[in-house]
Amino acid sequence: SAVISQKPSRDICQRGTSLTIQCQVDSQVTMMFWYRxxxxxxxxxxxxxxxxxxxxxxxxxxxxxxxxSRPNLTFSTLTVSNMSPEDxxxxxxxxxxxxxxxxxxxxxxxxxxxxx
Amino acid sequence: xxxxxxxxxxxxxxxxxxxxLNCTYSDRGSQSFFWYRQYSGKSPELIMFIYSNGDKEDGxxxxxxxxxxxxxxLLIRDSQPSDSATYLCAVREGGSYIPTFGRGTSLIVHP
Numbered sequence: 474s475a476v477i478s479q480k481p482s483r484d485i486c487q488r489g490t491s492l493t494i495q496c497q498v499d500s501q502v503t504m505m506f507w508y509r510x511x512x513x514x515x516x517x518x519x520x521x522x523x524x525x526x527x528x529x530x531x532x533x534x535x536x537x538x539x540x541x542s543r544p545n546l547t548f549s550t551l552t553v554s555n556m557s558p559e560d561x562x563x564x565x566x567x568x569x570x571x572x573x574x575x576x577x578x579x580x581x582x583x584x585x586x587x588x589x
Numbered sequence: 590x591x592x593x594x595x596x597x598x599x600x601x602x603x604x605x606x607x608x609x610l611n612c613t614y615s616d617r618g619s620q621s622f623f624w625y626r627q628y629s630g631k632s633p634e635l636i637m638f639i640y641s642n643g644d645k646e647d648g649x650x651x652x653x654x655x656x657x658x659x660x661x662x663l664l665i666r667d668s669q670p671s672d673s674a675t676y677l678c679a680v681r682e683g684g685s686y687i688p689t690f691g692r693g694t695s696l697i698v699h700p
Contacts, residue, residue, distance in 0.1 A: 479644040504686065515635070515677060515692040565632055569686065576621045576681040576688050 479566050479581035486588050492555045494584045501512030501546035504569040506578070507539070511562045519564075523548040527549055556588045590652035591616045593680050593691035601697045608665040612678030616661070622654055622661045627675045627693065637663060642659050668698040 476499040486492050496505065505522040518540055520528040528541035543549045557581050566581040592615040602608045621640055625633035639645045639652040639661065651664040651694075661680070665672055675695050679688035 506687070516690040518687060521687070576623065576679075576686065577635055578623075578625075578633075578679075578688070579635065579639055581634045 475502060475568050475579050477566055477568060477581035478577060479584050481584055482582060483585040484587070486556050486586060488557055488588060490556055490557065492553055492554045492586060493550050494564055494566070496549045496551070496581055498547045498568055502547070502568040505543060505549045506569075507541065507549070507551045508565040508567055508580075509562045510565060510583075510586040516565065519551070522551075553586065556586070558588045561586055563586045591680070591689045593678055593689050595676075595678050595691035595694045597694060598618060599694055599695040599697050600651065601699060602668050604668060604698055604700050605672060606668050606698075607696060608696055608698065609666045610663040610676050610678075610696065611660060612662065612680075612691055613660045614678075614680045614689075616682050616689075617656075617659065618682050618684070619656075619659075619680045621681040621688070622652070623679040623681070623688060624650075624652060624661075624663045625647065625677040625690075627665075627677060629674070633677055654695065665696075668696075670698045670700055673698050 478497045508516045518531045519534045520530045522543040524543045540552045556569040563583045565583045567578045570577040594613045624627040624637040626636050627633040637652045639654045645652045649666045653662045675693040677693040681688040
């Protein structure tokens with residue numbers, strides 16, 4: 474399994490501001506994903522972070538709101554822009570198994586954002 | 590729209606009993622099936638995966654898959670209070686690399 478470090482682990486943010494979440498993996502991985510988990514809800518995929526190209530966003534998520542960077546095979550960032558209280562959630566970085574494309578996902582510790 | 594359905598629970602079982610968690614899915618093309626455990630305030634952790642019809646056992650955990658009926662279940666034998674968590678079912682279609690998650694079933698194992 475991969476060791477995935479996310480930061481910040483939690484933050485309290487003001488409406489209208491932006492926050493960048495960082496995800497560092499201890500080995501090179503092809504597939505990196507960003508999920509959101511709202512209270513009492515399951516995991517919703519925001520986007521797939523692609524190394525060397527733009528992220529692939531799921532329906533309902535747009536680059537202007539959730540810009541993503543993937544400068545190399547071990548690191549990615551997700552920015553939550555112009556935040557509103559509806560963005561209060563846990564954001565999770567995830568990678569596929571080290572062999573790639575197995576569907577067996579490993580998750581970072583999560584970043585719990587509260588927007589006031 | 591691919592759907593993965595789970596009873597949200599909570600499912601309450603006494604210590605030592607068998608806990609049975611169920612999941613149904615809508616996409617008949619689904620090929621891979623996963624169970625994740627998520628403790629309160631923690632991130633999900635993969636505990637089982639199954640690809641073929643039938644049972645797959647790993648310690649106290651057994652995953653059961655029935656593709657004809659489109660359901661997958663997780664049995665936890667000799668349940669312990671430490672098994673108390675939310676269990677997420679995830680299903681992946683054959684042509685996709687991204688699984689779809691259910692909303693999870695909360696399990697409470699009481700002493």
